[in-house]
Amino acid sequence: MDYQFQKIEKDWQKFWAENKTFRADNQSGKPKYYVLDMFPYPSGAGLHVGHPLGYIASDIFARYKRLKGFNVLHPMGYDSFGLPAEQYAIQTGQHPSVTTEDNIATYRRQLDQIGFSFDWDREVRTSSPDYYKWTQWIFMQLFNSYYDKDADKAQSIAKLVAHFESNGSAGVNAVCDEEVLSFTADEWKAFSAQQQQAELLKYRLTYLRESTVNWCAALGTVLANDEVKDGFSERGGYPVEQKKMMQWSMRITAYAQRLLQGLDHIDWPEPLKEMQRNWIGKSVGASVRFPLEASPKSSPKERTSEEGSNSLSFGEGRGEAASYIEVFTTRVDTVFGVSFLVIAPEHELVAELTTPGQKADIETYIAQTKKKSELDRMADTKTVSGAFTGSYVTNPLNGEKVPVWIADYVLAGYGTGAVMAVPSGDQRDFLFAKHFNLPIIPIIDIQNIEIEADPTKEGKYINSDFINGLGYKEATAAVVARLEELGLGKAKVNFRMRDAIFGRQRYWGEPVPVYFKDGLPYLIEEQHLPLLLPEIDKYLPTESGEPPLGRATDWSYKAEGKVSPIGEDLEGAEAFYAYELSTMPGWAGSSWYWYRYMDAHNDQEFASREAIEYWKDVDLYIGGSEHATGHLLYSRFWNKFLKDIGKVVEEEPFKKLINQGMIQGRSNFVYRLIDEEGKGTNTFVSHGLIKEYKTSPLHVDVNIVENEVLNVNKFKAWREDFADAEFILENGKYICGVEVEKMSKSKFNVVNPDDLIARYGADTLRMYEMFLGPLEQSKPWNTNGIEGVFKFLRKFWKLFHDADFNFNVSDEAPTKAELKSLHKIIQKVEQDIERFSFNTSVSSFMIAVNELTDLKCSKRAILQELVITLAPYAPHICEELWTLLGNPAGTISTAAYPIFNPAYLVEDEFSYPVSFNGKMKTNVSLSLTMETADIEAAVLANADVQKYLDGKTPKKVIVVKGRIVNIVI
């Protein structure tokens, strides 16, 4: 039979499913290997040809590892909570779970067609209650934990309570809100339960607080920083504004240092690690307090907690007048160059600092900055603007009077929202000083500040009191020491990363397992998990602007017992408490899912101890780099937390990570002829001739174009108005234009894997996706060339068959040449897979099959091994041939990868390339056992070489044994 891929592929996919060929066991004598793909959000559009790229690569790797004797865990699931299903629900009234279900069915069908070796018994769906029960459970553990800086890990909140009970707040070194109370043990005990709860909330790893959020009115929800691009929502492109809201947050900043350090120990692409480093944004510097002019010197040592908190930290606490402004600086050595202070327009002290005389100015300026959108503010970095408050602070080291300004180049969200301006060393301060005529004080002898600021660290200090004459390092140390002595500053590490907002005003997400009592949040009891998403009448905010869950009629909790059903006797109604109305964000379910695969059906734990200790972590994770600062950071955070509380064993979840490149679209164009009146005609000009005519380009469906040649008949059938289109051809063909764009329906450049599989089969698709180029490189999809891979598989099939397609394999002993071809490919594929260079192994397979075809090789000894090496790439055809070779069905998946024998590659002769001054001219074939001196003599004696020498004596002859001869003349 000819290569009948459709039948073969269907048969084997059925066989794998029925026999659970790829089921992984949680115990095995084999070493474990965990290959994970980033699970997809099941969108309504289904898979396009770009999606499976990473899945194919990981599948090849997983299948290869099985052949290499590993117990491989290779699961797949769905990140099935998300906005699109909800948007669709709003439009159609259809429950998101219904559309999600449908979309998953489509995904599953498409995935199955490609022949992946997933263990489907372990499938997870983040929107399934069996799954989100454990997402909620992890949330509860976070709520019940705080970060102890001395132990440098998360600890049970009970431990903190015990500390408060015996020692009060003294000696607590924890990551917390900036405004925590100082109290004794007795005072703590005297607090009401409510006061205690309010205080503990300031320490919990997930907590509620009023924060400035990215509010997207069009989507009706808040967005995480990584979901906002240039002031617009990443999804949909709607405007995003800053708004203050009560929000659940995750204290990820507690882990900033560990998240940073962990990067040094994982095998991830360097650019991705760099992105995380930038996102975390560690800067080492100092905090410095500038006392306010009029007020008496503060006694700042009483403050309990600003350390480690990343948030704004102003004043002495609530209700009291501030006595200083705190700034963060990375150049504390330049403190004698401070000629003014700048605080953000949103800074808490602005009103207090503004003198009556300056009030009008300041108010005008604030109004002006408020009007500017986030986008304008970012785009416009050149215009200098600001206003003087009228107040002064004192330089803590030289007592000089320093004016306080406000300006929008200082961001409220970073550091303390205030900077000490050193115009001689900082370009922004320099421009500001020039613009407003403020003094610019040189502080380093070699500084050149004629035209711009000079941030040098070289040279000696001048105009700088006790550090005059010192160098950078000593000066910094001396200034910090003096500030500490004065109690007006200290060395400080600042992180740019903020705590992550953990709530969406949306329906289609995990409910937060929290109810409210007297305005404070409490966890529901663990036995009541999962807290199921309630049914609601429509998926919109309530009339009063509450999130959609506010529409649920029975959305409350009875602490001692059960969830209140509607219409229940209202006796004891005061014991029913309202649930949280927001739901968890998209990243909640994806921040731990790799553990659920380890033990997907466990209803006692998120995964059993045994399963976690066996599988430990993900050995290879493949996915897109777009998740660099979202999913991949949050997952590392949750993993570290789970490690801290002893639930998992590894500090980092993903040992090795590979980013597959994005597949871009490749659009084709036709060119409509424009007539004299400037109107479009129904005549189309071939691309090569468009310079001679007036035309306008028009996207054309790439599926009716082959090798840039338009199928004219299909084009006429494509759209009614083209039915009687006419064409101006070149060489009898209509050639289309080409452009690389995003793959999207509106550009008619979407290529569907289903169509390609129907035409060429999954094995061809798999190999072609790999053949396209290096996995990590982004590239446009181009179906041109898929024929080459298809031909290769047919040729491969033919090796096992005679001219009439009868299966025909001989048991003759292989020749040296055949063994050489085989072992070349065994070695090559092994090396290529280990370095994830799948495209080069496809070429090598082609070379091997070409060679064996030329050798007319049909020997079992060769082909049986070749089939195993190809099986990870083209599993269906290999299963079929493996069975035809007489092996039990399905056993190729666990066959042993052939052992490479270098002896078969040993050559005794080598054709030395001989170059003259580095330019290759001729070859001389010599024995590989020859020594350098003999090679030189033999080469020089060669007739061709003599000809090139043309009687000249070589100046030098370089001989590299087994490689090259270079003659210098």
Added chain:
RNA sequence: GCUCAGAUGGUGGAACUGGUAGACACGCAGGACUUAAAAUCCUGUUCCCGUUAAAGGAGUGCGGGUUCGAUUCCCGCUCUGAGUACCA
């Protein structure tokens, strides 16, 4: 602006540690088979000069450098893509 990645034939790409640049495939051209087409097979295909062959010259974004020898290493520049954006 900063950070990172990249630039090789008509196209996708290969060349792994500095050692024959262009493997493999597409496309194109020519040929075989065929009444014809499709399919299949064979040959050629970096560019320039050359009637063919030979011979010669140029050549991995641009300009320099190191080296017997550079796509590979170093310096400077241009362009493309990604991330980030007044981070004090």
